Amino acid sequence: MSKSVVIVNVAYYQPGTKKMGNNYNHIRYIATKPEADRGDAGAYRVGDEDYLVERGTAAGHVKYAAERPGSSGLFGQDGEPVPDWLEVGSKLARHNLPVWRVIVSLRQDDAERLGLAEREKWQAAIENGVNNALKAMHLDPDHTRWVAAFHRKEGHPHCHVVIWEEEHGAARRQGYLEPGERKGVFRSFAREVFREERDRLTAEKTAIRDTIRELAGNDITKVAKFMSEVKMARLEARAFLGSSPKMLPVLTPGREELLVRKLQDLARIMPGKGRIVLAYMPGEVKERAREIADWILKQPGFSQSAERYMELARQLAGHYTRQPEDLDAAAKKAYEDIRDRVAQVVLKGAVAINRLDREIEFNVKREARQIQVEKRRIANSAWKAAWRALERERTRAEAQALLAAERDLERRRRQEREGRERA
Numbered sequence: 001m002s003k004s005v006v007i008v009n010v011a012y013y014q015p016g017t018k019k020m021g022n023n024y025n026h027i028r029y030i031a032t033k034p035e036a037d038r039g040d041a042g043a044y045r046v047g048d049e050d051y052l053v054e055r056g057t058a059a060g061h062v063k064y065a066a067e068r069p070g071s072s073g074l075f076g077q078d079g080e081p082v083p084d085w086l087e088v089g090s091k092l093a094r095h096n097l098p099v100w101r102v103i104v105s106l107r108q109d110d111a112e113r114l115g116l117a118e119r120e121k122w123q124a125a126i127e128n129g130v131n132n133a134l135k136a137m138h139l140d141p142d143h144t145r146w147v148a149a150f151h152r153k154e155g156h157p158h159c160h161v162v163i164w165e166e167e168h169g170a171a172r173r174q175g176y177l178e179p180g181e182r183k184g185v186f187r188s189f190a191r192e193v194f195r196e197e198r199d200r201l202t203a204e205k206t207a208i209r210d211t212i213r214e215l216a217g218n219d220i221t222k223v224a225k226f227m228s229e230v231k232m233a234r235l236e237a238r239a240f241l242g243s244s245p246k247m248l249p250v251l252t253p254g255r256e257e258l259l260v261r262k263l264q265d266l267a268r269i270m271p272g273k274g275r276i277v278l279a280y281m282p283g284e285v286k287e288r289a290r291e292i293a294d295w296i297l298k299q300p301g302f303s304q305s306a307e308r309y310m311e312l313a314r315q316l317a318g319h320y321t322r323q324p325e326d327l328d329a330a331a332k333k334a335y336e337d338i339r340d341r342v343a344q345v346v347l348k349g350a351v352a353i354n355r356l357d358r359e360i361e362f363n364v365k366r367e368a369r370q371i372q373v374e375k376r377r378i379a380n381s382a383w384k385a386a387w388r389a390l391e392r393e394r395t396r397a398e399a400q401a402l403l404a405a406e407r408d409l410e411r412r413r414r415q416e417r418e419g420r421e422r423a
Contacts, residue, residue: 006193007105008186012175015096023092023099023162030149030160031074031085074147075123083147088162097165098175100137104129104189105158108247115196116157117247122150126159129189134163136184137177143168152250154301245391249301251383259379262292266350267357276351278344286343289350293342296386297335305394310334312397319404338393342386349382 013019074083092099104126106116116122126148134141148161165171177185251259266288271281278286297306313334314327321327356374 005106005110006190007103008189009103009105010100010177010182010185012098012100012177014098014175020095020099021093023095024089026101027074027085027089027092027147027162030151074149076147078123078127088147092162092164095164097167097171097173100163100175102133102161102163102185102189103158104161104193105156106193108155108157111157112244112246114193115244116193117245119150119152121196122157122159123148125192125195126161126189128195129192130161130163132188132191133185136181136188137163137172138181139163139165139172140168140170143171152247154247154250157247245388245395246305248384248387249299251380255299256376256379259296259383260375262295263346263349263353263379263382264375266292266346267353270347270350270354276347278340278347281347285347289343289346290339292346293339293386296342296346296383297339297390302387302390305390306335306338309338309390309394309397312394312401315401316397316404319408334397338390341389341393345382345385345389348385349378352378352381
């Protein structure tokens with residue numbers, strides 16, 4: 001078992017072997033798996049029934065990475081167009097140089113702690129990691145290409161990276177990497193995975209050290225007081241702003257289809273004008289929006305976060321009352337508050353569906369497939385916004401509970417000191 005927080009696996013397909021054909025399958029897999037949240041308006045699902053290339057080849061690895069459940073689709077060099085998996089897969093199926101496959105993996109709790117719960121953060125880490133990995137692999141960066149896909153897999157989010165060189169005079173002909181080269185690839189990606197945490201800790205350490213020097217001199221009591229104030233300030237900031245959400249639960253195809261239908265049904269009864277605010281909606285609309293919010297909050301991932309939020313509400317209320325009915329009422333109110341926040345997100349999703357349907361009604365030419373893609377994008381957007389709303393309130397409540405506990409502890413210590421002084 002690896003002792004490292006980050007795991008980096010490297011494999012390759014050598015030209016002249018049957019496995020080179022798997023490059024197509026792998027590209028297609030990592031880019032277009034049905035559960036993928038690709039964030040691409042032109043993207044669409046490709047079913048498992050129409051694999052064109054044998055599994056277990058280099059093209060197949062690219063296909064694997066793109067279609068993996070929870071994948072967010074292909075991405076490449078920042079600033080360049082999103083790679084087309086068909087073009088990349090077909091090209092690599094016929095490629096006459098080695099194709100390397102890299103998997104960078106973390107446990108979910110480590111990914112969340114390191115701020116790698118979203119595709120955007122992974123994309124930045126992978127891009128910087130690839131740039132350094134090319135040096136370790138002795139590849140010419142001017143002739144090297146790569147694509148990657150983030151798989152938001154529950155328990156172990158990971159990124160598939162496919163690297164290859166274009167033909168040139170000094171191109172590498174053998175895919176095998178020496179142990180030192182493999183170690184260099186590992187370090188390249190591990191360094192980027194930990195970059196944000198390392199930079200933050202370094203900045204905090206420097207700021208605290210400099211402040212202590214100026215403020216405290218050699219007085220250890222002033223140092224202790226300052227550190228306590230820093231801790232409380234952090235908690236107060238988190239209690240006000242919340243912190244980074246945990247990894248977004250995967251919206252499976254079945255749940256996605258059901259959410260689209262629910263949003264369409266809500267869209268049909270929405271008023272045609274006025275502010276999109278839950279409090280101003282007709283009773284029937286409020287009820288339907290809250291029903292959809294209840295459904296979302298019962299889905300895997302959401303339900304655990306919602307239950308934790310309610311438990312935190314009980315803890316906070318416990319600083320003022322011990323009555324079970326009061327604690328239950330606090331938890332109930334907390335749930336209703338977050339449900340209404342999610343219901344507001346649901347209303348915006350229904351409005352977007354309505355807008356799309358009106359465009360179709362006024363003869364805006366769109367392919368049926370494209371219409372469904374856009375409706376699924378709306379459902380995914382609502383799902384993500386609901387998660388962020390829930391996680392923001394949960395993380396705020398976590399900080400509020402810790403802050404209340406710290407203040408309670410400080411109050412008891414002060415009472416004990418005053419008691420000793422009176423004695």
